[in-house]
Amino acid sequence: MHQIGVKALTEVEVIILYFVLSSQIFRMFVHMIRARKILLIGKLKGCSILAIAEELPDNGKIFACAEEPYLGVNSQEAFDYSSDGKKISMRVGPVADTLEALHAEDEHFDIVFIDADQRNAVQYYSFVMDNHLLSMDAVICVENTLMKGQVYLENVSDENSGLSLIRRSPVPPDAVIESKMEVVKDDVFWGCSRRRILERLRLDGRVAYVTGGGQGIGRAFAHALGEAGAKVAVVDLVLAKAEAVACELSLKGIKSLALAADVSKPEDVQRMVDAIVARWGTVHIACNNAGINLNSASEETSLEEWDKTFNVNLRGLFLCCQAAGRIMLNQGYGKIINTASMASLIVPHPQKQLAYNASKAGVVKLTQTLGAEWIDRGVKVNCISPGIVDTPLIRSRELRPLVRRWLADIPAGRLAQPTDLQAAVVYLASEASDYMTGHNLVIEGGQSLW
Ligand SMILES: NC(=O)c1ccc[n+]([C@@H]2O[C@H](COP(=O)([O-])OP(=O)(O)OC[C@H]3O[C@@H](n4cnc5c(N)ncnc54)[C@H](O)[C@@H]3O)[C@@H](O)[C@H]2O)c1
Structure with a gap:
C-alpha cells in the first residue's frame, strides 16, 4: 500500500477556545462538519454521547471507548432505550487496545474527541494521526487542554476548561512527503486548480x-x-x-x-x-x-x-x-x-x-x-x-x-x-x-x- 509519512501529511491548526465544554458545542461541531462517524476517547457523560448521536444522520455511528464502564449511564443497554442509541457502540477496555482494533477494522472518523485528562492522551492523539484514523478534513477535539486554566490563571474554578481543535488539512505544497513510492504531484494528486472533486461541484x-x-x-x-x-x-x-x-x-x-x-x-x-x-x-x-x-x-x-x-x-x-x-x-x-x-x-x-x-x-x-x-x-x-x-x-x-x-x-x-x-x-x-x-x-x- 502507498504509505505517506503522516507528519508530512498533516498541518495542524490549533485554536484554543475559552469555553466550557458542553454537549451543545459538540453537537454544533458535528453539524458544522457534517460528521457521520465519531470516535470518543474518555469520560464523556452518557447524556452528552446521546446528544451527539441525535445530531448524526441515521447511518451515523459513534464509537465511545473508555477504560472502565460508568455506573450504568454509559452502558449500551441504557443507550438502547433511546431511538438514537443504535448509533452508539460502546467499547469498554484498554483504550490502546480499542484503537488498535478500530485500526484493524479500517475505521476512520470525521471527529475524534479526546479527553486530555485521560492518562496517555498524547499517545492516543499520536495513534489516531499516525494510523490515519482521521478522514480527510476531519477534526480532533481535545478537551481540557488548558488544564482547567491552572497554567495561567490564579484561583480558577474547577469549571474552567479549554478545547483544542485540530484540523487535518490536505498536504501543503511545500510538505516533505515521506514515501517509499514515487508520488506524482500532478492535478490528479493536488486536485484540478487545487480544488478537490467535491469542491469542483x-x-x-x-x-x-x-x-x-x-x-x-x-x-x-x-x-x-x-x-x-x-x-x-x-x-x-x-x-x-x-x-x-x-x-x-x-x-x-x-x-x-x-x-x-x-x-x-x-x-x-x-x-x-x-x-x-x-x-x-x-x-x-x-x-x-x-x-x-x-x-x-x-x-x-x-x-x-x-x-x-x-x-x-x-x-x-x-x-x-x-x-x-x-x-x-x-x-x-x-x-x-x-x-x-x-x-x-x-x-x-x-x-x-x-x-x-x-x-x-x-x-x-x-x-x-x-x-x-x-x-x-x-x-x-x-x-x-x-x-x-x-x-x-x-x-x-x-x-x-x-x-x-x-x-x-x-x-x-x-x-x-x-x-x-x-x-x-x-x-x-x-x-x-x-x-x-x-x-x-x-x-x-x-x-x-x-
Ligand atoms: N415527469 C416526467 O415523467 C418527465 C419525463 C421526462 C421529461 N420530463 C420533462 O421535464 C420537464 C419538467 O417536467 P415535470 O414533470 O416537472 O412537469 P410538471 O408539469 O410537474 O411541471 C412543469 C412546470 O412548468 C411550468 N410551465 C408549463 N408551461 C410553462 C411555460 N410556458 N412557461 C413557463 N413555465 C411553464 C408549469 O407551471 C409547471 O410548474 C418538462 O420539460 C418535461 O417534459 C418530465
Whole structure:
C-alpha cells in the first residue's frame, strides 16, 4: 500500500477556545462538519454521547471507548432505550487496545474527541494521526487542554476548561512527503486548480435560473442548485408556484427570486433574463426545463396541440437558450442545461404523444448543435433526459392509470423521483463537467435498454 509519512501529511491548526465544554458545542461541531462517524476517547457523560448521536444522520455511528464502564449511564443497554442509541457502540477496555482494533477494522472518523485528562492522551492523539484514523478534513477535539486554566490563571474554578481543535488539512505544497513510492504531484494528486472533486461541484457565487421551477423536476433542480451554492431565480408560468419554491429556498438560506414568464413568448423570456441580470448582474447557469405533455393518437393530433407542445417544449427552450446564451457568450462562460426526455430516444408506450416525442428529439438536436457551436466561447450546452418521473406531469387522468404498465418496462422497478435527477444538474452546472457539451444525459432506471 502507498504509505505517506503522516507528519508530512498533516498541518495542524490549533485554536484554543475559552469555553466550557458542553454537549451543545459538540453537537454544533458535528453539524458544522457534517460528521457521520465519531470516535470518543474518555469520560464523556452518557447524556452528552446521546446528544451527539441525535445530531448524526441515521447511518451515523459513534464509537465511545473508555477504560472502565460508568455506573450504568454509559452502558449500551441504557443507550438502547433511546431511538438514537443504535448509533452508539460502546467499547469498554484498554483504550490502546480499542484503537488498535478500530485500526484493524479500517475505521476512520470525521471527529475524534479526546479527553486530555485521560492518562496517555498524547499517545492516543499520536495513534489516531499516525494510523490515519482521521478522514480527510476531519477534526480532533481535545478537551481540557488548558488544564482547567491552572497554567495561567490564579484561583480558577474547577469549571474552567479549554478545547483544542485540530484540523487535518490536505498536504501543503511545500510538505516533505515521506514515501517509499514515487508520488506524482500532478492535478490528479493536488486536485484540478487545487480544488478537490467535491469542491469542483460547488456552485458558490453562481447565478442560476430554472424555468418550470414551480413544481416537479424544476423545483428539485432549483433546490439542488441552491444547495450547491448558487443563487436561484425560480421561473414559472404561474407566479404563485414560483414564489412558493423561492420561499422554500430562502428558508434554507438560499438567495432566490421568483419570476413569472411564459417561455413560449420572446418578450417574457427577455424580461426574465433582464430581471435576473438587474438583480444579480449576470446569468451563469440556465436550466431550461419548462415543458408540457399532451396526449392524442397521431392521426388525431390537432395542429393546435402540435403548436402548443412545440411552442413551450422547443420554441420556448430555444428562446431561453438564445437569451441566456447571449449573456454567457459575452462573458465567455456559461452552462446551459436543457430538460429533454427519454422520449427523445424511445417511443414510450402505450400513451400516444407524437408532438411531445418529436419536440424532445428536437431538444436533443438543438442541444448538440449549440453545444458544438458555443463551446469554444466558454458556453457548454447539455441536456438531461429523464425517464418517467413521479411529478404532476404524469398525474393526469390519461396517464395515471398507466403507471403499473410502465413499471413492467423499467429495470429499476420504480418510477424516478425528482431527487434522482438532482446530482446530474449540479454536475452539468459545475466546473467538473467543463469538457462536456452537447451531451444527452439519460437517467431512466434502464428503461431505454429494454
Ligand atoms: N415527469 C416526467 O415523467 C418527465 C419525463 C421526462 C421529461 N420530463 C420533462 O421535464 C420537464 C419538467 O417536467 P415535470 O414533470 O416537472 O412537469 P410538471 O408539469 O410537474 O411541471 C412543469 C412546470 O412548468 C411550468 N410551465 C408549463 N408551461 C410553462 C411555460 N410556458 N412557461 C413557463 N413555465 C411553464 C408549469 O407551471 C409547471 O410548474 C418538462 O420539460 C418535461 O417534459 C418530465
